[in-house]
Amino acid sequence: xxxxxxxxxxxxxxxxxxxxxxxxxxxxxxxxxxxxxxxxxxxxxxxxxxxxxxxxxxxxxxxxxxxxxxxxxxxxxxxxxxxxxxxxxxxxxxxxxxxxxxxxxxxxxxxxxxxxxxxxxxxxxxxxxxxxxxxxxxxxxxxxxxxxxxxxxxxxxxxxxxxxxxxxxxxxxxxxxxxxxxxxxxxxxxxxxxxxxxxxxxxxxxxxxxxxxxxxxxxxxxxxxxxxxxxxxxxxxxxxxxxxxxxxxxxxxxxxxxxxxxxxxxxxxxxxxxxxxxxxxxxxxxxxxxxxxxxxxxxxxxxxxxxxxxxxxxxxxxxxxxxxxxxxxxxxxxxxxxxxxxxxxxxxx
Amino acid sequence: xxxxxxxxxxxxxxxxxxxxxxxxxxxxxxxxxxxxxxxxxxxxxxxxxxxxxxxxxxxxxxxxxxxxxxxxxxxxxxxxxxxxxxxxxxxxxxxxxxxxxxxxxxxxxxxxxxxxxxxxxxxxxxxxxxxxxxxxxxxxxxxxxxxxxxxxxxxxxxxxxxxxxxxxxxxxxxxxxxxxxxxxxxxxxxxxxxxxxxxxxxxxxxxxxxxxxxxxxxxxxxxxxxxxxxxxxxxxxxxxxxxxxxxxxxxxxxxxxxxxxxxxxxxxxxxxxxxxxxxxxxxxxxxxxxxxxxxxxxxxxxxxxxxxxxxxxxx
Numbered sequence: 034x035x036x037x038x039x040x041x042x043x044x045x046x047x048x049x050x051x052x053x054x055x056x057x058x059x060x061x062x063x064x065x066x067x068x069x070x071x072x073x074x075x076x077x078x079x080x081x082x083x084x085x086x087x088x089x090x091x092x093x094x095x096x097x098x099x100x101x102x103x104x105x106x107x108x109x110x111x112x113x114x115x116x117x118x119x120x121x122x123x124x125x126x127x128x129x130x131x132x133x134x135x136x137x138x139x140x141x142x143x144x145x146x147x148x149x150x151x152x153x154x155x156x157x158x159x160x161x162x163x164x165x166x167x168x169x170x171x172x173x174x175x176x177x178x179x180x181x182x183x184x185x186x187x188x189x190x191x192x193x194x195x196x197x198x199x200x201x202x203x204x205x206x207x208x209x210x211x212x213x214x215x216x217x218x219x220x221x222x223x224x225x226x227x228x229x230x231x232x233x234x235x236x237x238x239x240x241x242x243x244x245x246x247x248x249x250x251x252x253x254x255x256x257x258x259x260x261x262x263x264x265x266x267x268x269x270x271x272x273x274x275x276x277x278x279x280x281x282x283x284x285x286x287x288x289x290x291x292x293x294x295x296x297x298x299x300x301x302x303x304x305x306x307x308x309x310x311x312x313x314x315x316x317x318x319x320x321x322x323x324x325x326x327x328x329x330x331x332x333x334x335x336x337x338x339x340x341x342x343x344x345x346x347x348x349x350x351x352x353x354x355x356x357x358x359x360x361x362x363x364x365x366x367x368x369x370x371x372x373x374x375x376x377x378x379x380x381x382x
Numbered sequence: 383x384x385x386x387x388x389x390x391x392x393x394x395x396x397x398x399x400x401x402x403x404x405x406x407x408x409x410x411x412x413x414x415x416x417x418x419x420x421x422x423x424x425x426x427x428x429x430x431x432x433x434x435x436x437x438x439x440x441x442x443x444x445x446x447x448x449x450x451x452x453x454x455x456x457x458x459x460x461x462x463x464x465x466x467x468x469x470x471x472x473x474x475x476x477x478x479x480x481x482x483x484x485x486x487x488x489x490x491x492x493x494x495x496x497x498x499x500x501x502x503x504x505x506x507x508x509x510x511x512x513x514x515x516x517x518x519x520x521x522x523x524x525x526x527x528x529x530x531x532x533x534x535x536x537x538x539x540x541x542x543x544x545x546x547x548x549x550x551x552x553x554x555x556x557x558x559x560x561x562x563x564x565x566x567x568x569x570x571x572x573x574x575x576x577x578x579x580x581x582x583x584x585x586x587x588x589x590x591x592x593x594x595x596x597x598x599x600x601x602x603x604x605x606x607x608x609x610x611x612x613x614x615x616x617x618x619x620x621x622x623x624x625x626x627x628x629x630x631x632x633x634x635x636x637x638x639x640x641x642x643x644x645x646x647x648x649x650x651x652x653x654x655x656x657x658x659x660x661x662x663x664x665x666x667x668x669x670x671x672x673x674x675x676x677x678x679x680x681x682x683x684x685x686x687x688x689x690x691x692x693x694x695x696x697x
Contacts (some may be wrong), residue, residue: 034471034577034694045571069497110586117477164481173679176623178424178477180675183668190668315482353496358489364480371473 036377038062044051048111054367062360069352076350080357083345084338085382091346092229096299098330098337100125100308102236103291103324105329106243106317112255113247113324115263116170116277120181121288122312128155128289130192132296133303136218144217151218152293160282162188167281171274176277178268185283195303200300211303218294221296232294236330239287243326246283249349256280288312300324317365323372336361385652396528400536403640405430405597407539408623409618410632411546412458417622418550419583420563425465426591426604427615428487429458433592435491438599438606439498441508446463451535451596458592459485459585468576468582473691484615492608505605511535533601535593542590542631547629548642549554563685566692573607576692591615592682620671626683635674643667 039046063073084094104121111118118124119353121246136157140147166184169175195211204212220231247253258266267273295307322328342355389395403593409430418424423429423451435456441447449686461483468479491597498504511533520530550556569576593613625632646663649655655663 036471036473065493119481119517134514140465169679170677173676175675177618179619180672182674184669186613186616187665192659193456194659196662198659227640255645259450262395291481312575317485330623351500353493355489355493355496359493360486361595362482366468366479366486369478369482370468370472373472373474 034379034381037380039376039378042136042375044356049190050371050374051368053154054371055364057262057367058106058360058364061363062356065356066350066352069356071350071352074357076346076352079346079349080339080342082342084342089228090341092227094338094341095229095233097341098333099230099232099236099298100291100295100311101314101337102233103294103316104288104311105318105333106236106239106326107284107286107288107291108319109322109326109329110243110256110287110313111280112260112319114260114277116167116282117178118181118281118284118288119167119178119316120184120312121284121291121315122185122308122310123181123280124159124285124288125292125295125308125312126188126192127158127285127292129292129296129303129307130195131155131158131289132218132359133214136214137212138215139357142217144221148297151297152290153290154274155293157289158340159285159287161290162289163281163287164278167278170330171277183221187316189305191318192303196303196305196357200303207306214297214300217310218297219292219301230294230298232298235290235294236333239290240330241325243287244281247326247373251278252279288315291315314361317361320365321368384501385654386476389645389648389652391524393527393612394523395648397526397531398644398647399529399637399640400532401640402529402643404532404536405594405602406614406621406636406639406643407543407633408594408597410594410621410636411489411542411629412587412594413544413618413622414587414627414629414632415550415559415583415590416587416623417521417688418563418627418685419559419580420566420685420690420692421466421469421580421584422476422480422619422689423462423465423584423587423591424619425461425483425487425588426480427611428491428593429461429588430598430615431491431592432487433456433595434599434610435495435595435606437596438508440492441600442506447511447600450600451593454592454596455589458595459589461592462585463505463581463639465588466581466664469489469691470580470584473693476689495606496609496635505607506568507605508600510599510604511601519539525560526575535597536662538609539597543629543633549628560685566690568688570692580692587656591618594618617667617671623669624674624678626678627685639670641665642670668685 053143058357065219066073066076071117085089085091104125107121108118135151137153157304166177169180170177194210196211202210202212223229223231223234254269258271259276265272289312296303300307304364314336318329318333321332339357339361345356409426413426422652425502433454435561436457437450440450440453451624465483468474469476471643514534516530550560553653558574559579562576568575596612598610621632621635623634645668649664650660
């Protein structure tokens with residue numbers, strides 16, 4: 034077989050194939066529910082209700098979507114320039130670390146100064162964490178996929194070391210956790226009495242800003258050019274190395290905001306289970322959004338909904354919660370294939 | 383320094399080096415075969431998890447040890463088939479598909495584990511492979527115990543390196559495979575199918591990665607638990623680069639790695655370990671892998687068509 038480029042794909046192709054991909058994901062999820070001895074319709078219904086069936090569920094989904102918007106944006110920005118940042122997990126923890134370092138009483142500033150300082154420091158730390166692998170890539174040609182992946186493990190061990198050493202909470206009954214943030218260092222709730230913090234608002238702002246950068250600035254144009262064809266970009270006089278480094282700084286900074294917002298908005302302290310793989314899930318979020326920053330918001334809410342819904346379904350129906358990860362990975366793979374099939378025709382000759 | 387010398391002179395240290403290297407050898411050979419044919423397989427981490435689970439589950443539910451190895455390999459090949467289908471004929475991004483396979487495979491193994499054992503907190507153990515001392519050879523002081531008192535899977539790992547090396551460099555099939563990774567158009571011009579060669583390489587490679595995973599449950603820890611692969615797959619990708627895509631050098635890399643890993647475990651128990659946080663020791667494998675990549679980065683021995691999809695009739 035071979036693939037033939039379709040010059041102008043029909044609307045039928047553009048909508049049909051992604052729809053088939055989603056349908057396949059749902060069918061596969063149902064099969065897993067059957068395998069677990071549960072009623073597939075009931076299982077999917079429970080996931081839906083757990084994700085969006087009540088005000089509480091919906092807010093829980095939005096809270097869970099917040100870090101995923103940040104990591105999704107981080108991945109989208111990087112992948113657009115073909116910088117394979119698989120290290121959002123490490124950058125997230127770098128951001129969380131800065132939030133704890135500045136927010137537990139080291140700075141006695143008012144919230145109006147303290148929170149921006151924490152966010153800024155977090156972004157800086159995340160940016161620096163990705164700058165290492167990016168420099169190795171541009172200067173020495175070391176593949177960033179493996180280095181960013183390996184950095185995730187190093188960072189988690191580093192955080193573990195700090196939480197059992199200098200950052201250990203003296204009041205923590207021996208648990209490896211940091212002290213709690215002072216009240217002034219906490220992100221307030223958007224509406225009083227509703228469990229949704231300003232991290233979500235910040236994530237929406239970040240998405241819009243990234244969209245502006247990507248579609249309205251020279252840097253955005255250069256990032257796309259480098260991603261589409263490196264040689265051509267170089268030939269056109271774009272400083273490829275520098276664009277990649279700038280991309281890395283932006284991407285790392287965005288991922289770090291996920292850590293800042295989780296610590297300052299939700300948890301109030303740093304623990305080793307701060308992120309159940311938000312960095313890796315950000316890849317799914319970004320790919321499902323076709324690397325579009327506004328799309329990232331929608332796909333992050335969708336992905337968060339699947340996780341939150343599956344958690345609540347698992348408690349009720351007893352289907353292991355890993356069904357969420359399987360369905361999302363399936364959605365990722367089928368969607369990537371579907372997108373390709375909108376652009377190519379398969380010829381069997 | 384006396385303590386460190388003592389470590390190097392103990393037979394159990396060298397036995398541990400080989401034991402730690404064994405699963406890495408299987409998975410590194412698997413990745414090497416994929417990459418030689420032009421496909422980067424980032425599914426490795428997840429496929430190792432699947433192999434670890436499938437092998438363990440087979441034995442736990444009453445199957446034989448070698449049946450477990452076969453089941454693990456078969457499961458790995460299935461994920462390899464999926465990876466290959468998406469990346470070879472359809473030419474999808476090998477980065478995205480590989481990571482997707484890792485997520486899918488890991489989640490599938492965890493899902494199946496939870497289905498089989500819903501409420502188990504301590505993972506049940508199995509009767510795993512036992513060391514099989516080779517007569518006479520295992521009596522050689524120091525090295526004899528290390529090399530020749532291992533489980534059958536370890537011997538298999540070392541034999542595998544020879545087989546992979548022979549097939550890649552001494553047979554027409556190996557020549558075709560390497561050509562598929564260097565110059566696929568030339569392979570197609572010879573009337574051979576690049577698709578078939580690459581698909582085959584990804585499937586066989588994935589099968590070997592799964593056996594590497596199975597080693598963990600069937601020859602090292604004797605039970606299955608979450609997070610047990612713990613980045614070993616990613617380290618194997620670094621080892622392939624370190625070995626400059628040569629089986630022998632990759633084997634050397636795996637053994638070197640096993641040496642550092644065994645050393646850091648033992649250093650934790652010495653007087654040095656008392657003063658240094660244990661996390662620093664646990665970081666060493668990952669730091670070393672990055673260092674290895676940096677050192678090897680100047681050498682341009684990457685298969686020329688690695689990560690380049692081949693579409694017949696396109697030029």
